[in-house]
Amino acid sequence: GNSVxxxxxxxxxxxxxxxxxxxxxxxTGYPSLFWYVxxxxxxxQLLLKATKADDKGSNKGFEATYRKETTSFHLxxxxxxxxxxxxxxxxxxxxxxxxxxxxxxxxxTINP
Amino acid sequence: xxxxxxxxxxxFRKEGQNVTLSCEQNLNHDAMYWYRQDPGQGLRLIYYxxxxxxxxxxxxAEGYSVSxxxxxxxxxxxxxxxxxxxxxxxCASSTGLRExxxxxxxxxxxVL
Numbered sequence: 001g002n003s004v005x006x007x008x009x010x011x012x013x014x015x016x017x018x019x020x021x022x023x024x025x026x027x028t029g030y031p032s033l034f035w036y037v038x039x040x041x042x043x044x045q046l047l048l049k050a051t052k053a054d055d056k057g058s059n060k061g062f063e064a065t066y067r068k069e070t071t072s073f074h075l076x077x078x079x080x081x082x083x084x085x086x087x088x089x090x091x092x093x094x095x096x097x098x099x100x101x102x103x104x105x106x107x108x109t110i111n112p
Numbered sequence: 113x114x115x116x117x118x119x120x121x122x123x124f125r126k127e128g129q130n131v132t133l134s135c136e137q138n139l140n141h142d143a144m145y146w147y148r149q150d151p152g153q154g155l156r157l158i159y160y161x162x163x164x165x166x167x168x169x170x171x172x173a174e175g176y177s178v179s180x181x182x183x184x185x186x187x188x189x190x191x192x193x194x195x196x197x198x199x200x201x202x203c204a205s206s207t208g209l210r211e212x213x214x215x216x217x218x219x220x221x222x223v224l
Contacts (some may be wrong), residue, residue, distance in 0.1 A: 041117075043204070089154065102154045103154055104154035105154045
């Protein structure tokens with residue numbers, strides 16, 4: 001079946017550090033891939049998405065590239081801020097599955 | 113502004129009691145979902161609905177029930193059969209089953 005595996009957290013970084021959160025997936029067909037972000041006490045918001053191989057999604061300085069050969073969709077940001085502290089979820093949707101499948105989430109804390 | 117409203121924000125359940133969580137959207141979305149979030153486990157799908165008067169079980173439907181009598185409303189009842197109901201519950205909607213999800217701000221349910 002379809003599944004998403006994220007790097008385990010929590011992840012703690014200093015402000016202006018480089019961020020990578022790994023995400024790999026297993027899916028039939030050609031899934032669409034997503035990163036959602038959840039700020040404390042809130043629901044999830046879509047951060048970025050990619051719908052086909054080699055697509056790069058980007059938003060708010062975050063980027064992720066759809067790598068079909070390595071079945072990965074790693075999230076990166078060149079210089080993190082305290083306001084980026086949140087839980088990040090990788091997710092996929094594929095034809096026939098009829099729903100989004102989420103990873104377990106990675107909690108990110110940025111210290112000043 | 114369009115969006116999804118969940119209420120209440122906090123809810124307490126007594127032993128043997130059924131409780132209902134409200135979810136209303138004014139985005140004119142056809143599809144609606146209920147997810148359960150437990151610490152470190154990501155999101156798990158409880159029920160989803162593609163259209164009014166129709167809904168399907170997700171991965172963890174036991175102990176829960178839903179209705180979809182109106183397009184804008186998708187209430188979730190946590191029944192006494194759900195033995196471990198303490199969790200953060202998230203409602204979401206989308207234009208279709210594989211499209212971007214819009215989330216409410218969640219309801220934290222606890223057992224007294």
